[in-house]
Amino acid sequence: MTKKVIPLIDSRSFLPPSLPPTLPSILEAPTGLIADELGRPLHDLRISVTDRCNFRCVYCMPRAVFDKDYAFLPHTALLSFEEITRLASLFVAHGVHKIRLTGGEPLLRKHIETLIAMLSALKTPDGKELDLTLTTNGSLLAKKAQALKDAGLKRVTVSLDALDENIFQRMNDADFPVSEVLRGLDVAHQVGLGPIKVNMVVKRGVNDQEILPMARYFKNTPYILRFIEYMDVGASNGWKMDEVVPSAEVAQLIQTELPMQPVAANYLGETAQRWRYADGIGEIGLISSVTQAFCHDCSRARLSTEGKLYTCLFASAGHDLRALLRSECSDQEISSVIGQLWRARDDRYSELRTQNTEGLASPRKKVEMSYIGG
Numbered sequence: 027m028t029k030k031v032i033p034l035i036d037s038r039s040f041l042p043p044s045l046p047p048t049l050p051s052i053l054e055a056p057t058g059l060i061a062d063e064l065g066r067p068l069h070d071l072r073i074s075v076t077d078r079c080n081f082r083c084v085y086c087m088p089r090a091v092f093d094k095d096y097a098f099l100p101h102t103a104l105l106s107f108e109e110i111t112r113l114a115s116l117f118v119a120h121g122v123h124k125i126r127l128t129g130g131e132p133l134l135r136k137h138i139e140t141l142i143a144m145l146s147a148l149k150t151p152d153g154k155e156l157d158l159t160l161t162t163n164g165s166l167l168a169k170k171a172q173a174l175k176d177a178g179l180k181r182v183t184v185s186l187d188a189l190d191e192n193i194f195q196r197m198n199d200a201d202f203p204v205s206e207v208l209r210g211l212d213v214a215h216q217v218g219l220g221p222i223k224v225n226m227v228v229k230r231g232v233n234d235q236e237i238l239p240m241a242r243y244f245k246n247t248p249y250i251l252r253f254i255e256y257m258d259v260g261a262s263n264g265w266k267m268d269e270v271v272p273s274a275e276v277a278q279l280i281q282t283e284l285p286m287q288p289v290a291a292n293y294l295g296e297t298a299q300r301w302r303y304a305d306g307i308g309e310i311g312l313i314s315s316v317t318q319a320f321c322h323d324c325s326r327a328r329l330s331t332e333g334k335l336y337t338c339l340f341a342s343a344g345h346d347l348r349a350l351l352r353s354e355c356s357d358q359e360i361s362s363v364i365g366q367l368w369r370a371r372d373d374r375y376s377e378l379r380t381q382n383t384e385g386l387a388s389p390r391k392k393v394e395m396s397y398i399g400g
């Protein structure tokens with residue numbers, strides 16, 4: 027059978043023009059030490075397992091866009107668990123040691139625990155287990171936590187934007203109660219899915235009054251609360267700079283009541299700046315994606331639900347790895363393509379946006395967060 031030659035390059039205008047449009051003529055074995063144009067290694071892989079979600083968060087999947095007529099991907103377009111695992115193993119050979127499953131809402135993907143079991147069997151080239159985690163809105167966590175743990179998931183990150191019922195429901199736009207998310211956190215903790223992080227996206231005028239109540243509530247729990255600056259991901263959330271609450275302002279506000287000290291990062295490339303409470307009980311994280319971009323050590327690749335590789339959260343288009351998977355390419359060929367794409371990577375959108383925020387934010391076409399995961 028003749029092997030199809032798949033064009034690898036899409037319409038991203040910022041790709042280096044020298045990147046060949048077909049499979050590389052010389053195939054290379056992965057070394058586990060690949061670096062991009064800016065010297066950044068490939069350490070993290072985020073895999074979106076569904077583009078669907080049962081919430082309609084205003085900053086991610088606004089109901090006006092993602093309504094009943096919205097065309098989500100058909101099942102045949104999704105990567106199968108075997109395809110995901112095959113790609114993941116190739117990324118691991120290139121140096122990935124952390125895999126995060128995202129969505130949409132990843133717990134909506136049927137039999138997700140089967141995929142987790144398959145991924146948890148992968149080992150890094152030096153024989154270590156992967157840091158296998160998942161980001162969820164928490165709605166199905168109470169029901170699924172035990173099965174996830176049994177399948178080999180290490181920990182979870184839960185999105186929660188407010189404790190106040192009205193604010194939370196206005197943000198998730200799906201009448202989902204806070205109490206169910208909190209119950210999910212408790213069950214996840216009980217079954218040993220930890221450390222658990224709680225992500226709060228702060229949007230000025232929408233949930234910034236919840237900063238202190240969230241800090242107070244989570245201070246005496248086993249969970250690490252992280253405040254995330256509202257970002258201009260995708261094109262459907264109508265982002266404006268004045269809706270961003272800078273992390274410095276969040277820290278200052280919390281300090282008025284709960285004194286804190288900055289703490290060193292756990293590892294190079296950690297997105298959150300860590301702060302520990304002065305009384306030694308609890309810590310928070312500040313993710314300053316807008317005001318203090320961290321592109322300089324961004325080591326994350328993203329795989330969309332239908333198998334496109336994105337080398338930046340703000341990319342306009344991805345590289346179709348599914349086409350390679352489904353056209354009889356060998357592992358070595360696909361691995362060489364991954365290596366080639368990573369080496370050519372020079373994305374640093376947030377750093378550029380920091381210098382010219384509103385100029386960059388609106389006109390460019392960008393992939394939606396609900397499609398690529400956060």
Ligand code: SF4
Pocket residue numbers: 319320321322324325326337338339340373374375376377
């Ligand atoms: S903007 Fe792109 S390169 Fe910069 S931190 Fe975000 S994903 Fe990484």
